[in-house]
Amino acid sequence: xxxxxxxxxxxxxxxxxxxxxxxxxxxxxxxxxxxxxxxxxxxxxxxxxxxxxxxxxxxxxxxxxxxxxxxxxxxxxxxxxxxxxxxxxxxxxxxxxxxxxxxxxxxxxxxxxxxxxxxxxxxxxxxxxxxxxxxxxxxxxxxxxxxxxxxxxxxxxxxxxxxxxxxxxxxxxxxxxxxxxxxxxxxxxxxxxxxxxxxxxxxxxxxxxxxxxxxxxxxxxxxxxxxxxxxxxxxxxxxxxxxxxxxxxxxxxxxxxxxxxxxxxxxxxxxxxxxxxxxxxxxxxxxxxxxxxxxxxxxxxxxxxxxxxxxxxxxxxxxxxxxxxxxxxxxxxxxxxxxxxxxxxxxxxxxxxxxxxxxxxxxxxxxxxxxxxxxx
Amino acid sequence: xxxxxxxxxxxxxxxxxxxxxxxxxxxxxxxxxxxxxxxxxxxxxxxxxxxxxxxxxxxxxxxxxxxxxxxxxxxxxxxxxxxxxxxxxxxxxxxxxxxxxxxxxxxxxxxxxxxxxxxxxxxxxxxxxxxxxxxxxxxxxxxxxxxxxxxxxxxxxxxxxxxxxxxxxxxxxxxxxxxxxxxxxxxxxxxxxxxxxxxxxxxxxxxxxxxxxxxxxxxxxxxxxxxxxxxxxxxxxxxxxxxxxxxxxxxxxxxxxxxxxxxxxxxxxxxxxxxxxxxxxxxxxxxxx
Numbered sequence: 001x002x003x004x005x006x007x008x009x010x011x012x013x014x015x016x017x018x019x020x021x022x023x024x025x026x027x028x029x030x031x032x033x034x035x036x037x038x039x040x041x042x043x044x045x046x047x048x049x050x051x052x053x054x055x056x057x058x059x060x061x062x063x064x065x066x067x068x069x070x071x072x073x074x075x076x077x078x079x080x081x082x083x084x085x086x087x088x089x090x091x092x093x094x095x096x097x098x099x100x101x102x103x104x105x106x107x108x109x110x111x112x113x114x115x116x117x118x119x120x121x122x123x124x125x126x127x128x129x130x131x132x133x134x135x136x137x138x139x140x141x142x143x144x145x146x147x148x149x150x151x152x153x154x155x156x157x158x159x160x161x162x163x164x165x166x167x168x169x170x171x172x173x174x175x176x177x178x179x180x181x182x183x184x185x186x187x188x189x190x191x192x193x194x195x196x197x198x199x200x201x202x203x204x205x206x207x208x209x210x211x212x213x214x215x216x217x218x219x220x221x222x223x224x225x226x227x228x229x230x231x232x233x234x235x236x237x238x239x240x241x242x243x244x245x246x247x248x249x250x251x252x253x254x255x256x257x258x259x260x261x262x263x264x265x266x267x268x269x270x271x272x273x274x275x276x277x278x279x280x281x282x283x284x285x286x287x288x289x290x291x292x293x294x295x296x297x298x299x300x301x302x303x304x305x306x307x308x309x310x311x312x313x314x315x316x317x318x319x320x321x322x323x324x325x326x327x328x329x330x331x332x333x334x335x336x337x338x339x340x341x342x343x344x345x346x347x348x349x350x351x352x353x354x355x356x357x358x359x360x361x362x363x364x365x366x367x368x369x370x371x372x373x374x375x376x
Numbered sequence: 377x378x379x380x381x382x383x384x385x386x387x388x389x390x391x392x393x394x395x396x397x398x399x400x401x402x403x404x405x406x407x408x409x410x411x412x413x414x415x416x417x418x419x420x421x422x423x424x425x426x427x428x429x430x431x432x433x434x435x436x437x438x439x440x441x442x443x444x445x446x447x448x449x450x451x452x453x454x455x456x457x458x459x460x461x462x463x464x465x466x467x468x469x470x471x472x473x474x475x476x477x478x479x480x481x482x483x484x485x486x487x488x489x490x491x492x493x494x495x496x497x498x499x500x501x502x503x504x505x506x507x508x509x510x511x512x513x514x515x516x517x518x519x520x521x522x523x524x525x526x527x528x529x530x531x532x533x534x535x536x537x538x539x540x541x542x543x544x545x546x547x548x549x550x551x552x553x554x555x556x557x558x559x560x561x562x563x564x565x566x567x568x569x570x571x572x573x574x575x576x577x578x579x580x581x582x583x584x585x586x587x588x589x590x591x592x593x594x595x596x597x598x599x600x601x602x603x604x605x606x607x608x609x610x611x612x613x614x615x616x617x618x619x620x621x622x623x624x625x626x627x628x629x630x631x632x633x634x635x636x637x638x639x640x641x642x643x644x645x646x647x648x649x650x651x652x653x654x655x656x657x658x659x660x661x662x663x664x665x
Contacts, residue, residue: 053564072567074571077570082564088562088565099569
């Protein structure tokens with residue numbers, strides 16, 4: 001059942017700048033939704049409209065059936081965690097956490113009890129009397145989260161809360177945030193430009209670009225079945241290759257003069273159309289593969305070591321289009337891994353399910369920037 | 377200069393000496409080091425010589441210290457100083473009440489208006505007090521707002537004039553304080569927790585402006601206590617006219633009063649430094665002339 005609903009949200013700034021255009025989202029109670037996209041895509045503006053810091057130009061925001069579109073921020077019961085923590089410098093940890101309850105004129109004993117509970121939940125024991133400047137970034141963000149949770153908000157909003165922290169603390173904190181969110185069952189909207197964060201924490205991800213929604217789906221759907229070239233290029237690493245349709249009904253296509261097939265029929269395409277095929281590097285194997293697998297041959301152009309992953313770059317023959325295509329494949333690093341030499345002709349294989357046609361890609365040339373294993 | 381200030385200066389010089397000793401000219405006296413000391417002592421002399429001269433002059437009265445005794449026994453001294461302090465405190469309160477919400481709102485919602493507000497607050501540097509006071513007198517000495525008809529009205533008019541004079545100091549002090557914090561995030565954080573504008577201003581913004589406000593308040597007090605022109609033309613029993621009047625009849629006492637008021641200023645500075653201790657912000661005295 002829908003708990004948080006954004007309907008037809010638009011935000012236009014002065015000078016005709018469209019920050020958010022026709023944004024629709026329905027989030028269930030207790031759901032963790034992430035807004036993912038590059039800087040300037042409108043994700044923070046949308047979050048700020050939910051918080052009440054920005055007024056939508058058009059559209060409505062409802063929480064639990066109640067229209068809050070035009071309510072002041074302090075009348076919404078929405079908790080917010082900021083990238084810069086925004087802890088009150090004149091207050092210690094306990095005072096910061098208890099601020100919202102004090103505003104609500106709760107009894108002192110109740111405030112103290114709630115503050116103690118949250119301090120324990122956030123593993124901040126013994127730090128109640130410390131001031132923000134006496135704490136590390138990670139500790140400050142825990143306090144900010146505790147402060148937002150103290151008021152028992154209907155919706156929790158997090159605006160890139162981990163981006164100012166170092167990598168290790170980020171990983172620890174994102175696990176904790178998710179764990180606490182599950183424990184409390186609070187509906188959460190999380191803004192990030194870090195795809196790993198969005199995919200690892202969320203029930204659903206909203207991928208945004210240029211103020212509009214590109215795709216809404218589970219992390220698995222977003223990663224494995226991106227619906228647009230933008231999502232495919234923004235989330236993970238993807239090979240985008242141009243292919244000529246041989247038989248749309250059976251999913252037979254030609255890539256660099258070599259025939260392969262997709263698992264699904266190419267419903268939007270016809271024989272002779274040129275389409276964009278997406279192929280995940282980790283779905284490709286070196287070698288002939290099993291019977292029924294697709295196979296492509298080409299020259300091994302490069303081998304890159306990325307720690308636990310070894311990335312191979314393969315150049316395919318030019319084929320009908322006259323343009324040579326490159327694809328990447330990833331293999332787990334193994335000291336005993338036997339790799340062909342650079343310059344050798346190799347065959348790679350992948351299951352038909354590992355390649356799919358991007359929606360709306362019929363007749364659209366593969367973007368130059370993403371035609372060879374786009375990575376963002 | 378406070379003892380803390382002297383210590384810091386000493387540490388600064390030691391640091392400079394340490395730095396100088398790391399240069400290749402180690403082992404012989406660096407000309408750079410000598411230059412620093414020369415500047416330091418020139419500064420000390422520039423600051424203390426006038427004070428020393430005033431003190432020596434005040435001691436010429438016979439018997440010794442009679443100028444100081446005379447001043448301290450003069451009820452007009454306490455009356456004028458007390459009057460100026462009270463007017464100064466009211467001025468500070470009104471000035472804070474005007475400047476904090478203005479600077480806060482400009483920073484939060486109207487950043488484009490900032491140059492205009494700054495321009496307006498700088499007007500007291502351009503318009504001399506004598507012009508200001510004549511403007512006030514000509515406007516408020518007749519109906520419908522005949523302020524100058526009563527003592528209370530004249531004092532109120534003087535206070536309004538001082539509030540205008542305090543604009544450059546108070547606005548800059550507050551603006552500097554606001555610049556040292558993320559006003560927008562703090563405001564939004566408080567709003568998301570349910571706070572209204574009053575609570576945000578008084579419980580979130582103002583406490584973090586403590587040192588900035590003290591700086592502005594001190595400068596305002598110093599201006600009010602030493603101001604002469606406006607108090608004279610409004611015929612108010614303030615400290616400035618008292619000091620000037622004293623000089624025409626009792627020059628030794630005037631020198632003594634000047635030193636006493638200087639001592640009071642130092643005490644006020646020490647008081648600000650004391651209140652500012654423990655705060656992470658440094659005392660920033662801006663716009664001082």
